[in-house]
Amino acid sequence: MFASENGLKGDPRLEAISQAIRVVPHFPKQGIMFQDITTLLLDHKAFKHTVDIFVDRYRDMNINVVAGIEARGFMFGPPIALGIGAKFVPLRKPRKLPGEVISEKYVLEYGTDCLELHVGAVQPGERVIVIDDLVATGGTLKAAIRLLERVEAEVVECACVIGVPDVKGQCRFIGKPLYVLVEPREVDECF
Ligand SMILES: O=P(O)(O)OC[C@H]1O[C@H](OP(=O)(O)OP(=O)(O)O)[C@H](O)[C@@H]1O
Numbered sequence: 001m002f003a004s005e006n007g008l009k010g011d012p013r014l015e016a017i018s019q020a021i022r023v024v025p026h027f028p029k030q031g032i033m034f035q036d037i038t039t040l041l042l043d044h045k046a047f048k049h050t051v052d053i054f055v056d057r058y059r060d061m062n063i064n065v066v067a068g069i070e071a072r073g074f075m076f077g078p079p080i081a082l083g084i085g086a087k088f089v090p091l092r093k094p095r096k097l098p099g100e101v102i103s104e105k106y107v108l109e110y111g112t113d114c115l116e117l118h119v120g121a122v123q124p125g126e127r128v129i130v131i132d133d134l135v136a137t138g139g140t141l142k143a144a145i146r147l148l149e150r151v152e153a154e155v156v157e158c159a160c161v162i163g164v165p166d167v168k169g170q171c172r173f174i175g176k177p178l179y180v181l182v183e184p185r186e187v188d189e190c191f
């Protein structure tokens with residue numbers, strides 16, 4: 001669900017977060033309105049609002065693991081993990097993790113890819129939230145959930161800064177609760 005429909009209706013932090021995201025049309029290919037969160041990271045207030053909202057939501061939910069998806073989930077996951085007292089586990093692209101891994105392939109808006117998890121990083125029964133910057137088709141989150149469920153973790157929720165409006169039908173997308181802060185921006189007036 002969107003944060004604006006779940007306790008944060010009218011919260012000015014959501015607008016500040018949205019405004020800090022740059023839209024780059026036709027990147028990395030024609031027709032994609034790329035949502036660039038590097039400009040959100042440049043705005044320390046908007047970046048802090050983002051982390052604070054997730055920390056407030058998850059701090060009392062007995063979360064053991066924050067699993068961040070490469071690459072942009074690595075920017076939001078670690079401060080959230082520190083804020084809620086959980087461990088951070090990277091879900092990485094192929095051939096980046098040096099230890100024994102399990103892998104899941106998935107389809108993207110612009111290609112195919114694969115995520116890997118270190119065997120032993122997450123224990124059976126541990127409660128996990130999965131963090132990424134953006135959900136579009138949900139294919140990446142679904143691969144992350146499959147990886148974590150293969151090691152018998154409990155995926156409590158997925159959390160993204162940006163989500164296409166269709167994610168309101170969240171269970172159809174990924175089969176797990178999904179918490180999203182803002183919708184993608186259409187045009188870019190600020191940058
Ligand atoms: O919901 P989906 O359709 O699966 O798309 C969302 C994913 O796409 C982007 O990552 P990308 O694969 O471009 O990788 P990057 O973060 O390494 O650039 C984004 O950061 C999400 O991980």
Ligand SMILES: Nc1ncnc2[nH]cnc12
Nearest residue numbers: 032033034035109134136
């Ligand atoms: N429109 C988009 N902007 C940024 N990252 C994305 N990943 C998939 N679609 C994207």
